[in-house]
Amino acid sequence: MTHNPIRPWRNIDRRVSRKIRVGSVEVGGDAPIAVQSMTNTLTHDAGATIAQIRRMEQAGADIVRVSCPDQASTAALREIVQNVDAPIVADIHFHYKRGVEAADAGAACLRINPGNIGSLARVKEVVAAARANGCSMRIGVNGGSLERHLLEKYGEPCPDAMVESALDHALILDDLGFHEYKISVKASDMFMTVAAYQKLAEATDAPLHLGITEAGGLRTGTVKSAIGMGNLLWAGIGDTIRVSLSADPVEEVKVGYEMLKSLGLRTRGVNIIACPSCARQGFDVISTVEILEKRLAHITEPISLSIIGCVVNGPGEAAMTDLGFTGGGGESGMMYAAGKPDHKVGNATMVEEIVAAVEAKAEKLREARETAGIAAE
């Protein structure tokens, strides 16, 4: 994490984890926190799954998980992997053979709990397939499906039980000399999840995959995830995230990015700072922001943009953003560039002018980035 000497209150010291690879994406260490989502199509319908993954990629998904409940799914996986860019995590439960098939089909990572697939011989088979295919793993402990002996020991699902479960699974892989794994300890109870991750972060250097499971619909799930995962991310915990929403997976990607952008942990795309609007507004702030969010969704270069209803807060916000617009009513709006007033713009043309200014800025940033040989966010 780059330290901000001018605004030290923005600094987040990330926990030092070891780095693993999920296909082309690094997870852990100093790698950017990766945003994941999961398909909800039938995996054996390769066409529908590929189409959904492409939509997720456009929204910025770094990694995508697909369920592999049966052989038809792992059979479709090969075609899926070949037709998308994002590394694919195959979600395996119970049937170790699906894990072997998924690794052979090109999955970049297996979500599998080695303690749940039966004998050590089976685990060895999965690990061998993972090794042979350069595939990593995610140990995914879920508060709702803890091992019986842990429930008996602890009485009910709790952070200690989740961490013990995770470390038990990890030990199986460590004993086999396989360290290319990350861990998640998710529960639908936000408090339990946060406490479990805090404890786990102390107990291992494995990269951590954050999530509040079954968080709810778009609004509820977003709030719950932002509080729980935001708390952890702010404390420097978490190397990859998935926001679980009962909604279009594309929304999960968007919410994940917004969460990381709010904390300054990722910078992809336009970060719009907008006022809530009031009787002083010189234009309709709410509908304008809605339009701009749609019109600027294709921008991937990091740009901050302030859209403020009037001069009460407009110039101040514009001073801290790359581009800005402050309403003045009618023809008296003001465009700002690099924090300074640039030129007057009327309400009738403001949207077009703002979009053009952002696109031009994005193009300049892209050129500068490519000249410097820096990869896109």
Ligand code: SF4
């Ligand atoms: S910036 Fe102006 S328009 Fe926006 S909420 Fe504040 S006073 Fe109202």
